[in-house]
Amino acid sequence: MFSLIQVLISLLLIFSLGLSIPLNSAYASEKHEISLTLSKQLKQFVKGAALGNQGLEYFALPDPKDLSKIPADPQNPLTIAKIELGKLLFHEPALTINPINPKHWQNGSCATCHLAESGFRANLTQALGVGGFGFNKQRHRDPDAPPTDIDKLNILAPSVLNVAYQDIQPWDGRAGVTGPNANVPLTKEFDINRFGYRGLEALSIEALTVHRMGTAAIAQIPEYQELFAKAFPDRPYVKADVEDNINAGLAIAAYLRTLLPNEAPFQKWLHGDESAMSEKELRGAKVFFSSTCIACHTGPNLASNSFASLGFADHPEDFTGLNLGRSIVTKNPSDDFKFKTPQLYNLADSTPYGHGASFNTLEDVVQYIVKGKPQNFETKFAGTLNSLFKPLNISGQQVDDLTTFLKTSLHDPNLIRYKPKILPSGLCFPNNDPESKQQLGCS
Numbered sequence: 001m002f003s004l005i006q007v008l009i010s011l012l013l014i015f016s017l018g019l020s021i022p023l024n025s026a027y028a029s030e031k032h033e034i035s036l037t038l039s040k041q042l043k044q045f046v047k048g049a050a051l052g053n054q055g056l057e058y059f060a061l062p063d064p065k066d067l068s069k070i071p072a073d074p075q076n077p078l079t080i081a082k083i084e085l086g087k088l089l090f091h092e093p094a095l096t097i098n099p100i101n102p103k104h105w106q107n108g109s110c111a112t113c114h115l116a117e118s119g120f121r122a123n124l125t126q127a128l129g130v131g132g133f134g135f136n137k138q139r140h141r142d143p144d145a146p147p148t149d150i151d152k153l154n155i156l157a158p159s160v161l162n163v164a165y166q167d168i169q170p171w172d173g174r175a176g177v178t179g180p181n182a183n184v185p186l187t188k189e190f191d192i193n194r195f196g197y198r199g200l201e202a203l204s205i206e207a208l209t210v211h212r213m214g215t216a217a218i219a220q221i222p223e224y225q226e227l228f229a230k231a232f233p234d235r236p237y238v239k240a241d242v243e244d245n246i247n248a249g250l251a252i253a254a255y256l257r258t259l260l261p262n263e264a265p266f267q268k269w270l271h272g273d274e275s276a277m278s279e280k281e282l283r284g285a286k287v288f289f290s291s292t293c294i295a296c297h298t299g300p301n302l303a304s305n306s307f308a309s310l311g312f313a314d315h316p317e318d319f320t321g322l323n324l325g326r327s328i329v330t331k332n333p334s335d336d337f338k339f340k341t342p343q344l345y346n347l348a349d350s351t352p353y354g355h356g357a358s359f360n361t362l363e364d365v366v367q368y369i370v371k372g373k374p375q376n377f378e379t380k381f382a383g384t385l386n387s388l389f390k391p392l393n394i395s396g397q398q399v400d401d402l403t404t405f406l407k408t409s410l411h412d413p414n415l416i417r418y419k420p421k422i423l424p425s426g427l428c429f430p431n432n433d434p435e436s437k438q439q440l441g442c443s
Contacts, residue, residue: 030279031274031278031279031282032274034279034282034283034286035269035274035277035282037286038282038285038286038289039056041286041289041290042055042056042058042059042289043055043056045289045294045298046058056270057270058299058300059266059270059298059299059300059302060267060270060271060300061162061260061261061262061267061300061301062260062262062300063262064258064259064260064262067079067080067083067258070164070257070258070260071164071165071257072164072254072257073197073198073200073201073253075196075197075201076197076201076250076253076254078254078257078258079231079254081227081230081231082231082232082250082251082254082255083251083254083255083258084227084231084255085224085227085228085230085231085251085255086251086252086253086254086255086256087255087418087419087420088224088227088420088423088424089110089248089251089252089255090109090110090111090114090252090255090256091109091110091111091419091420091423091429091430092109092218092423092424092425092427092429093106093107093108093109093425093427093428093429093430093431093432094106094217094218094423094425094427095109095110095208095213095214095215095217095218095248096108096109096129096130096211096212096213097212097213097214097216097217098212098213098214099130099131099149099151099212100131100148100149100212101131101142101145101149103142103145104130104131104142104145104149104433106217106427106432107130107131107431107432107433107436108129108130108131108132108151108430108431108432108433109429109430109431109432110207110211110252110430111419111429111430112127112128112129112130112132112139112430112431113127113128113129113153113157114157114159114160115136115350115430116415116416116418116419117136117349117415117416118136118349118350119159119161119345119346119347119348119349119350119415120159120160120161120259120346120415121156121157121158121159121349121350122153122156122157122350123136123137123349123350123351124137124139124157125156125315125316125352125357126152126153126154126315126357127152127153127156127157128140128141128150128151128152129150129151129152129211130150130151130211130212131145131149131150131151131152132150132151132152132431132433133433133434133435133436134431134433134435134436134439135430135431135435135436135439135440138435138439139431139436142433151211151212154315155170155171155315155323155355155356156315156352156353156354156355156356156357158170158171158342158355159342159343159345159346159347160256160259161259161260161261161301161343161345161346161415162259162260162261162300162301162303162343162345163200163256163257163259164200164256164257164258164259164260165299165300165301165303165343166199166200166301166303166305166340166343167179167180167181167198167199167305168180168181168198168199168305168340169199169200169202169203169340170203170340171325171339171340171355172325172326172328172329172339172340173199173305173307173326173329173340174192174193174328174329175192175193175199175200175202175203175206176193176197176198176199176200176202176203177193177196177197177198177202178198178199179199179305180305180306180307181193181199181329184329184330192206195246200253200256200257201249201250201253203253204249204250204252204253204256205245205246205248205249205250205253206249207249208245208248208249209245213245214243214245215242215243215244215245215248216243217425218242218424218425219242219243221424221425223424224242224424225242227424228242228247231247231251232247258418259415259418261345261346261410261411261412261415262412263412263413263414264345264346264409264410264411264412265277265281265408265409265410265411266281266285266405266409266410267412269409277409278404278408280401280404281401281404281405281408281409283398283401283405284400284401284402284403284404284405284406284409285405285409287394287398287401287402287405288402288405288406291392291394291402292388292390292392293369295388296308296341296388297341297344301343301344301345302343302344302345302410303341303342303343303344304341305340305341306340306341307325307326307335307338307339307340307341308338308339308341308386308389309325309336309337309338309339309379309384309385309386309389310369310374310385310386310389311337311373311374311375311376311377311379311380311385311389312339312354312355312356312358312374312375312376313354313356313358313375313376314356314358314376315355315356315357316356316357316358322337322378323337323355323356324336324337325337325338325339325355326338326339326340333382334384335384336379336382336384337376337378337379337382337384338384339355344406344410345410345411345412346410346411346412346415347362347406347407347410348362348406348407348408348411349411349415353365356376358375362403362406362407363403366399366402366403366406367399369389369392370391370392370394370399371391372389372390372391372392373391374389428440428442
């Protein structure tokens, strides 16, 4: 027979279960309703924008291994061999063979300023390539080198995630002959387009020269000889093929096109996993897609090939005068202070934000957009501010939910899957300077 205590315990368990089941069920039901509402909202947007019958697929990223679904330059078709070569070259310090200061020889790589751990951004106000010492946030200028010896950017280094969906590069869109540049009379100063490639390919080729890189030092490495031959089988191998910045740039561009954050919660939700996003994230997504954000931040990468002025301040480092942005290319004053719309994935991995590095946190950016008041008053006087840049009438809770969506739902936690395990050169990567080697534990 049961004791009185056992009976009481059983009754308490039954009572507690009876209370918890309806509560959990109610929570799940409410979350499901929000999820359904968001789904309908996105489908209505796609339909209203005359984007066909894509539905949620319009915002979905493909599997990086499904090369047929990744946008590519017809002159640079994607192949596994080319992508594998590009992955190695992107992280290869052996390419930095022409530094101003000989002591910086083979010290940095493309990945120095575009780290997988930092959402393929630099995690610094000013990206420091060759001539910088240290890894990630600890990176700084070589204290014994003059400023002229340092490879640095005077605009925030953009993320290279989702660049497959961007016809032109970089912030001002000078690289590329399609999309917004199709009808722009590009002048001789933009010789970057001399080969007729899309923006990513054009910029990848040009960057090797701009950042004083070259393939001569890897030309005698057997593994690279084999990789180049496999990646470009239509050209018979000779030594000159390896010492070719064009092919190296094309391989790097092919690799960059596969950098897709498809393991982010929002992407999983788009593919049918309703549990991938919390109720708070779903509410934040509803705010995002019902606001003016979606006018520019749309499609699989939540960006566009458009340019806009939101009044962001210029970069504070080593810069004099005003950065006019898109008008540098078009020569049209109406394009003053307009910059290319950035993609929004993995922003939480690094700081700062804005082309001028004028925001320290993601919360700062969201509050700025919500308030709708420009930092750079030159843009206001020039009359080029985007007409949609106005105060958003949303509550504090909605601001919080929106920030959570940007921080969490658009964050792929596994970007290191895009890094190589070892380089044919055997060098420490992404940086090979003395401080980085110590911090990274390289021999």
